[in-house]
Amino acid sequence: MYTPPFKITKSTDKLIDQIDNLIKTYEFSTFGDKKVLLRINNRIKSINSTCAIEANSLSLAETRDIINGIPVIGNKREILEIKNANKAYQMAEKLDPFLENNLLKIHKVLMDNLTDRNGKYRLSFEGVFAGEKCIFMAPPADQVPRLMKDLFSWLNSVKNRLSPLIYACVFHYEFVFIHPFTDGNGRTARLRNTLLLANYSPSFLYLPIENQIKLHQVEYYRAINSSNIKGESTVFLNFMLKMILNTLETTLNEKSKDFNKKSLLRLMKVMPYNKEMSAKEIKQALGITSLYGLKNGYLDQAIELGYVKPVYPDKITSPNQKYKRVVTLENIKI
Secondary structure (H helix, E strand, C coil): CCCCCCCCCHHHHHHHHHHHHHHHHHHHHHCCHHHHHHHHHHHHHHHHHHHHCCCCCCCHHHHHHHHCCCCCCCCHHHHHHHHHHHHHHHHHCCCCCCCHHHHHHHHHHHCCCCCCCCCCCCCCCCEEEECCEEEEECCCHHHHHHHHHHHHHHHHHHCCCCCHHHHHHHHHHHHHHHCCCCCCHHHHHHHHHHHHHCCCCHHHHHCCHHHHHHHCHHHHHHHHHHHHHHCCCHHHHHHHHHHHHHHHHHHHHCCCCCCCHHHHHHHHHHCCECCCEEHHHHHHHHCCCCHHHHHHHHHHHHHHHCCEEECCHHHCCCCCCEEEECCCHHHCCC
């Protein structure tokens, strides 16, 4: 059986210890009904970032609108990439990441109508080029099925012996090296990485590691290239552990308001779709008198989710400010 070459160094052990200490704090602060906003916002960051790494130019706000079913003017392919990624992330949580067939299912959704071989391994040569110079040549296409079968055999053989932090990152590298698809390899690898890490902690389903990779995109490709040259994935393994640690540290430092589902749904029902309403009108519809209560108990979370938008975003505190619900009730998924 093929065994991917890598070393567990002192740096590897140190990074794992640091991640282990932080993940316990993150789990405590993330799971619970009041932290829905944090989980939703992190998922949107993941989707936006993984597409942005592949040169998708849509902003975080535009990504949120697409996911919320709000029409966005832009490149049709880029919009479809976001829609597909959203479907794939939702679907992937229910799939066993140790089954090769489920990898194909994820790719099929991610690349739906973006390639004619979505959900199927490539049949042609693939390489990475700098201008006309090939700087990386992927294994021949006729070797891909065997290599992927060997990779999954290894993964299943170590899942009860190695930390998910290790086998997820090693799998990520080996997958990228095999480059099994014509297109969509990076997006598939990053989502698969998340699913495998969820075996270490379900918190990883809501940690936007993709955002850190986007911020360190040059180093990401450099780590892949360095591992290619060395013929083993230690450099990439330690790089990814740093990205996981960075994500935990960044997320724990972010402040997210508590979420109240009952208040949100009540607000959505009293605000007609796409109709402008003043704060006074919304208060009257809700039967409350406090502007502070309206802002902190209702409007802030609806605005953060992208369900309600201020009519004058550049004059947020204007006494003439109005608000409108921009998402249909059918697209409100909490």
